[in-house]
Amino acid sequence: MQGPGGPPSAEDRQAKLTTFRDLGVIPEIADALETEGIVTPFSIQEMALPLAISGQDVIGQARTGTGKTYAFGVAMLQRVGKPRKNRKKPRGLVVVPTRELALQVTEDLTLAGGKLGSRVLSVYGGRAYEPQIEALKLGVDIVVGTPGRLLDLVKQKHLDLGQVQMLVLDEADRMLDLGFLPDVERIIKLIPENRQTLLFSATMPGEVVALARRYLNRPTHVRAEDPLLESDVQPQVVQHIWRAHRMDKIEILARLLQAEGRGLTMVFCETKRACQMVSEQLLERGFAAAAVHGDLGQGQREQALRAFRNGKVDVLVATDVAARGIDIDDVTHVVNYDCPQDEKTYVHRIGRTGRAGRTGTAVTFVEWEELPRWKLINAALKLGVPEPKETYSTSPHLYADLGIPEGTKGVLPHAQRSRAGLDAEELEDVGETGRARSRKREDRPRRQRRRTRGGRLAERAAHPVEATEADAGATGPVVETVAPAVTEEVEALPPKRTRRGANKAALAKALADTQRLPAVEPDQDVRDDEYVGGSDGHAEEPIDGFTGEEPAPRRPEPERIIPPDPFTVIFRAPDLGVPDDDDDYVAPSVPERSGSRRRRRRRNGG
Incomplete structure (x- = not known):
């Protein structure tokens, strides 16, 4: 259900601006929020905060970018209270699906609890265990983490969830998409039943509803639907849907990035390879771009996000892993380089712009083979664009709709390249774990050859x-x-083998040693490792260029058999004592031949 009385109208807001103090927030947290310029809460905060502060279980449903973090974060900070020296185990737990969202929630909670001195720790994969374990030993009040790393720390007995009083499941539908719900249920079973549970999600699929019914105690369902800030089509975001060719999309994007009034821009790709390719091509064209995808190490991903927030790069090319968890208010343009998979992904992507009541621009490229998918998205969101307009990098409406100056080319002029770039942001050593990540081509060590x-x-x-x-x-x-x-x-180095064969000097030395050994007759009983030389008992001929004490005789060549016909195959069978003139002779069997050999050996005294 909705909050009591429904969402406030625009007239009510103008008549009386609600503040965090009016919602029952303690002065320390309210002062910290006001210091950062966060004075007026959003609709989801107005409805969910009083319920959360009173200790009720809440299901919060709202679009991305509506400030859901403060809806549960302020209530958690207020319930946990000020830190104590003898209290080291966490009292609050926030479970999030992605690393980027864990960082974002940690920053917001640290900001709101700054004057309280609350100890907030983020734990997630890709970073070293040691700093997180040391922080847990020193004591924390609130832990924000991803399911996998939380379970790892619990298994290693570094994290104890036995005193958690408040549990928050943020972006539950995203955790469902990533397959984290079984891990989330294992975490919930480690927390005492006498707790307060809050679940926040942008959408409510059946699995999330079943999870809420199983683990929440008589929850209140709060759904924010402010007509000024929220709607299915998001009127504060100007949306352009164009049918584009795959080979021309990078040219359209390069011209789009030179539109008048463009600020920070996010470009979404479907695959990690496409994400890396687009970012590299934009760098070659002079744009300050950075990539965020799963093949990059955690340090590289955090470096790109910091550079994007600080304005050192103004184009962030990312996969859907970054569609949630990046809370940057200055994003003016969002480009769907690849068509989204469904309507939920489309809403979350374009939700990166037009945040907090601002306006933004969203551009979606739809290729010919993606038209059926787009028609499903269009029908679900009722956008009214079933057939996107065919657009190329030279189309006149491209320049008119986005405010691109006439004559703009696909390369950024040198006079406009004022951004510091990704290399200006320091790369932090986070002690990455897991498999080796890809690195830049120039950073890879070159193979040393002799x-x-x-x-x-x-x-x-x-x-x-x-x-x-x-x-x-x-x-x-x-x-x-x-x-x-x-x-x-040089002399200490071992001899190297080349394509021409063994080292000639080594072979010459070995053959010189064999010359000093006495010649042995072939019929003498010697071991194989003692016998050196050819069939006549002399040493074999050395390689060309060797000068020994005396020349070795040349080994006689075997008798050559030249068949009369080049296509005739000659096979010389062993001599079995078969008479040449006896045509009726039958060769003895194998046992008979073996017996004859033994008898012959006895007669000869062998």
């Missing part, structure tokens, strides 16, 4: 060195010298 020439190291060939006997045979005489330190260093 160059060789004729089987020798390039350093040895580059520096003049006195040639050895083997080197003289391989590369010719060298008569110059080199410093002893360099010689020792």
Whole structure:
């Protein structure tokens, strides 16, 4: 149901501006909010705050960008109270679906509880465990975290949820989409039943409703529907839906980013690869852009978000992981580079602009194969644009609708490149965990290779060195010298194998050692590792260029069999003692041949 009396009208707001003090907020929190310029609460805060402060379970449903964080954060800070030295276990827990949202909620709670001295800690994956464990040992009042990292800390017995008095499930529908509801239920079972539970979500699918019925105690359903700030089509956001070609979208985007009055801009892509590609192409065209997607490390994602908030970059290219959790009021344009999957994703994307009653511009590109999907989104949201207008980078209405100056090209002029860029923001070492993340191409270490020439190291060939006997045979005489330190260093290195085969000097040395061994007759009983030489008992011929004490005789070549016909295959069978003139001879079987061999061996004394 709605709050008591329904949402206040515009006349009521003008007649009496509601403040946080009027809703029962303690002076310390109200003063902290007023210091930051947050004086008048939104509709969801007006309806949910009195219920939450009174201790009731609440289901809050409102669009993104309506200040739901303060609707539960102020009540949690007020219930937890001021920190105590002997109290180290958390009294409040906020479960969020994404890392970016965890950071955003932590910042808002820290701001509101600044004068109370509340200790707020955010725990999420991608960061090192040690700082989070140390903070838990020192004591915290409120923990904000993602389900996976919360369960890991509980399993390691660093986090105790046995004294949590207030639980908040933020963006429950997003946790459902990411498959976190089973983990959320495991977390709820670790919290005492005598608690206050608040659930906030932009939409209420059946699974979220079932979760609320199972774990909330007689909750009050609050739904904010302020006609001035909220509606399905969001009239404060000017929406443009165009049919664009895949190869021309980057050109349209480059011209769109040069529109008059454009501030911070968010570009949403469907995949991580497309996100990285768009950001790199915008950088090549002179725009200060940064990317946020799952293949980047946590430090890189936080660096991009800080640079975007600080204005060092004005274009943030992100996947849907950043559609929630980025609370920046100065975003003027949102571009759906890829068509959203459904109407919920579309609403959350364009909700990044036009926040807090401001106006904004949303542009959606729809490719030809995405038209069926867009028609479903259009029918669900009643936008009235079933057939988007075909648009190219040279279309006149593109310049007229967005206020792009005539003659604008797809490259930002050098005179307008005033942003510091992503490199101006410091990259924090967060002690990333998990699998290795992708890095910039110029940051990747290059593979070191050793160059060789004729089987020798390039350093040895580059520096003049006195040639050895083997080197003289391989590369010719060298008569110059080199410093002893360099010689020792090169000589200590192991011989390298090249594509031409083994090192000739090593082979020559091995063959020289074999020359000093006595020749052995082939019929003598020797082991294989002792026998060296050819079939005639002499050493084999060394490689070309070797100069030994005496030349080795050449090994005789075997008799060549030349068939009369090149297509004839000749097979020489072993001599089994078959008479040449006996055509009726039958070869003995295998046992008979074995017995004859044994008898012959006995006769010969073997």
